[in-house]
Amino acid sequence: MDRLEDELNPNRNKFIERTVPEDRAMKWGPDQMSIATACALARDYMFKNSSSPVSQLMDSITYQFQVCKRCNLQKRKWNVANYINLPVEAIKNTPQVTDLMGLLRRHYGTEDEDFKPDFICDKCKQRNTTYATDYICHYPDYLVINLSRFKGNLDGSKADKQIRFSETVDLTSLSPFDDHSVNGPEARIRQQTARFKYQVYAVVRHHGSSIRGGHYTTVARHLDLPRTYMNKPTAGAWHEYNDKQVRQLSPSEVTNISRDAAIIFLKREGTPNRPPFI
């Protein structure tokens, strides 16, 4: 995906920022400006040379707020990526079945506050005093969520949990803005106005118990075509793509598509079908 983005970027000869450098982020700190203004500046800074259709449609920006619980030093950080990585922890006491929103809230939004082990505070120089909260501060039209089931399992085994999700997912609560939208001069683009509701249109599934083996299939549906006509499934229904075999899924199989989900593809509601650059 990164190569495709690079090949399609007319500004590829210019340096593309994927993060805001610390000295610049210091000027956009909590003492200097509102989070809405800081996020708008971060977006402009990181997107200024990134004009490929891939980045325009798919890049999301995550924002991290760091605070030292000892001296109260506060910092802001931003990163841009064309997918969101979501670790599916193999922690013993987590339930075997969980839901996508619960997993997202564990990593993004106000319910998330991660202790940063071995992090040394710049001001008080103390270790193990910094906590961080992550948010999504730029929502793309097309969002890819990678359910990382193998990372951290050194033996290559799979975190074999069922991640349930519905066809419509509302990600608004993962934003850092109190009213979930950017007001004033920053409200320049549709993407930054809530709500951030998405439709799941494809899921890549991994069948197997280890990173060393198994089989990948994909289920997908065409969002713009009707699912049924005269009570019969049509091209808008969920289909499974399994090597050279394509078949429609039965209603009971549709409710089970979250089983073995590895990569989830979502399209934001209201996204125009023909982007302006085509």
Ligand SMILES: [Zn+2]
């Ligand atoms: Zn400190």
